[in-house]
Amino acid sequence: MANNHKSSATDLNENKKTKTYLEILGDTILPNQLLFAVLLSIGISLGGYNIGLWLLPSIASESMVASYSLLIGILGSVISLVLCSILFKPKRILVEEETSSESMRQVFEDLQLDPLEELELIENDPITKKELEDFGVLNSFLALREEQKK
Amino acid sequence: MSLLVTAILFALLGAIVFSLIGLISGTDETAIMVPLTLLVILLGAPPAAVFSFFMAAVLAKHLTHAVPTALMGIPGDTTAVPLIDHANTLRRMGMPHIALRKMISGGIIGAFIALPTAVLLGQFLGQFAEFFKSSTGIIFTLAAILIAFFSKGKWVSVLMIIPFAFFIKSLDLVSFSILDKHLSISFFLGIAIGPIFCDLLFATSSSAKKTIERDKPKEYHLAPETKTWKGYFPNPLKILTGRQQIFTSITTFISSLTFVFSPVGMTSLMGEIVGSRTKGAYKKSTTSLAVMNGVTESTYIAEVIIPLIAFGIPLSPVALGPGSPLFNAPPVFTVDPINNLHTYLTSWEFFLYGAIGLIVASLIAYPFSMNYARKASVLVMKLVSQEAIVAMFIGLACLLAFHEAQLVGIVLTFTVAAVGGLLNRILGIGAGVQFMIFYASTWIMMTLFGI
Numbered sequence: 256m257a258n259n260h261k262s263s264a265t266d267l268n269e270n271k272k273t274k275t276y277l278e279i280l281g282d283t284i285l286p287n288q289l290l291f292a293v294l295l296s297i298g299i300s301l302g303g304y305n306i307g308l309w310l311l312p313s314i315a316s317e318s319m320v321a322s323y324s325l326l327i328g329i330l331g332s333v334i335s336l337v338l339c340s341i342l343f344k345p346k347r348i349l350v351e352e353e354t355s356s357e358s359m360r361q362v363f364e365d366l367q368l369d370p371l372e373e374l375e376l377i378e379n380d381p382i383t384k385k386e387l388e389d390f391g392v393l394n395s396f397l398a399l400r401e402e403q404k405k
Numbered sequence: 406m407s408l409l410v411t412a413i414l415f416a417l418l419g420a421i422v423f424s425l426i427g428l429i430s431g432t433d434e435t436a437i438m439v440p441l442t443l444l445v446i447l448l449g450a451p452p453a454a455v456f457s458f459f460m461a462a463v464l465a466k467h468l469t470h471a472v473p474t475a476l477m478g479i480p481g482d483t484t485a486v487p488l489i490d491h492a493n494t495l496r497r498m499g500m501p502h503i504a505l506r507k508m509i510s511g512g513i514i515g516a517f518i519a520l521p522t523a524v525l526l527g528q529f530l531g532q533f534a535e536f537f538k539s540s541t542g543i544i545f546t547l548a549a550i551l552i553a554f555f556s557k558g559k560w561v562s563v564l565m566i567i568p569f570a571f572f573i574k575s576l577d578l579v580s581f582s583i584l585d586k587h588l589s590i591s592f593f594l595g596i597a598i599g600p601i602f603c604d605l606l607f608a609t610s611s612s613a614k615k616t617i618e619r620d621k622p623k624e625y626h627l628a629p630e631t632k633t634w635k636g637y638f639p640n641p642l643k644i645l646t647g648r649q650q651i652f653t654s655i656t657t658f659i660s661s662l663t664f665v666f667s668p669v670g671m672t673s674l675m676g677e678i679v680g681s682r683t684k685g686a687y688k689k690s691t692t693s694l695a696v697m698n699g700v701t702e703s704t705y706i707a708e709v710i711i712p713l714i715a716f717g718i719p720l721s722p723v724a725l726g727p728g729s730p731l732f733n734a735p736p737v738f739t740v741d742p743i744n745n746l747h748t749y750l751t752s753w754e755f756f757l758y759g760a761i762g763l764i765v766a767s768l769i770a771y772p773f774s775m776n777y778a779r780k781a782s783v784l785v786m787k788l789v790s791q792e793a794i795v796a797m798f799i800g801l802a803c804l805l806a807f808h809e810a811q812l813v814g815i816v817l818t819f820t821v822a823a824v825g826g827l828l829n830r831i832l833g834i835g836a837g838v839q840f841m842i843f844y845a846s847t848w849i850m851m852t853l854f855g856i
Contacts, residue, residue: 296800339793376685
């Protein structure tokens with residue numbers, strides 16, 4: 256596997272102490288930053304809503320005050336999304352793989368399948384073969400035979 | 406005419422917002438669909454536009470959540486879990502983009518087959534609607550038992566029906582004595598954001614914290630894109646082989662009719678049936694992916710449309726989860742008495758505004774995920790932090806709860822979220838079961854204690 260590790264996490268140095276991250280909904284976060292982000296988000300959205308309730312009755316018709324205030328509140332939470340993303344950078348490591356295929360043979364071994372059988376099926380199925388050719392991946396399948404010979 | 410334009414605009418809104426949300430992997434369907442749909446309803450969008458919004462949102466989200474599933478091997482959300490094996494096979498062979506294209510082409514076909522099928526079936530079942538409407542209490546209770554039994558927790562979910570109903574009713578009485586009105590959105594939100602809130606509770610508990618502590622940031626592996634592609638709007642039919650088109654059409658038609666089963670269950674079942682009849686790893690994976698994503702889409706759409714047209718009460722897993730605001734979003738929509746999309750739209754209108762939603766979503770999300778999948782997901786992953794996402798949803802929940810009942814609403818929402826979230830995460834009593842118990846609680850408590 257020729258992985259080219261490009262880290263997108265900015266604060267890896269903070270990571271000297273172990274177990275600093277928490278996994279929330281399948282992704283890692285820093286607890287203090289999350290706390291601030293949540294407070295900020297609640298503050299802005301509820302703040303926006305209440306300002307709307309207080310300010311709007313003098314400009315908008317009475318029946319629309321609640322709806323408009325809600326809209327300001329939503330706008331607030333969208334602003335908080337942007338603000339929090341700027342303040343708190345993502346803690347993920349994104350590894351962009353330059354060459355994707357592990358050895359095709361390895362994949363077949365793991366799946367406990369016979370590569371030659373797969374190849375035979377492809378050869379005998381003009382539709383699939385044409386499709387693989389169109390997608391430009393037929394060669395990686397044909398390479399299986401070469402590998403098998405070795 | 407102007408209603409048509411409004412519907413198209415709301416569909417556009419749904420398609421754009423949910424195309425972006427779909428790129429964020431691991432998002433919980435219910436936790437995201439419910440608050441945003443509620444917002445649209447409470448803001449006063451006309452019922453037809455609400456429906457177009459929802460349909461566009463569902464399709465757009467499913468088309469773009471195929472991106473993390475195919476390119477990173479992480480399920481876009483729970484409905485994508487059964488597809489992971491096949492997607493991984495193709496990803497490891499170096500063809501994640503083919504997996505992606507097969508998936509979203511299957512999804513498009515599934516959506517457009519499901520809409521007319523579901524409308525017709527819904528209209529047919531509508532003959533029995535009077536019976537359903539007159540006995541909602543007992544139907545909800547029986548459905549709660551059934552859904553509980555088929556939930557992840559199985560027996561514990563059945564056991565917890567009466568205690569959870571008791572819990573809901575108690576909170577209802579307390580909040581009623583403070584505010585002199587019955588709350589509903591706050592309960593709803595609590596159940597929906599339960600899983601997120603449960604993780605946050607874990608983070609603040611010094612004993613439970615250990616289970617979610619990590620010593621390094623999560624690593625995502627993104628496969629490269631091989632550009633073998635011309636044009637902007639590819640024909641979904643040309644991406645699939647003839648055999649795949651036939652299989653996808655048949656299975657999505659069948660799954661449009663089975664609206665009471667879970668989409669994940671139907672997806673696994675249909676994928677297995679078709680996969681076992683297909684030889685060769687490449688062919689098997691691509692065919693299964695097209696079929697499975699198609700089935701997810703069609704089950705999902707049918708599960709919302711059929712109960713909406715036929716009964717007006719949420720009698721399917723999707724209607725109880727992500728689709729629940731379409732049935733119940735007081736003061737605009739209510740279930741008891743039935744006053745929701747069921748009452749406002751005719752079958753023909755369901756078809757028309759559903760089609761608007763699906764077409765708009767296809768025009769936006771389909772070429773988007775075909776052409777820019779990789780670039781967009783890199784951008785989202787590098788720019789938008791998980792902190793911001795979690796914070797935004799907690800903020801939205803507070804906002805909606807406050808809108809319904811000020812501080813009482815917020816406290817109630819987070820009380821329900823704490824209990825519901827822990828029951829959900831630890832015992833496997835899913836959000837659908839909890840929603841059903843919520844609906845059934847009035848009848849259960851009335852029957853048991855006369856209140």
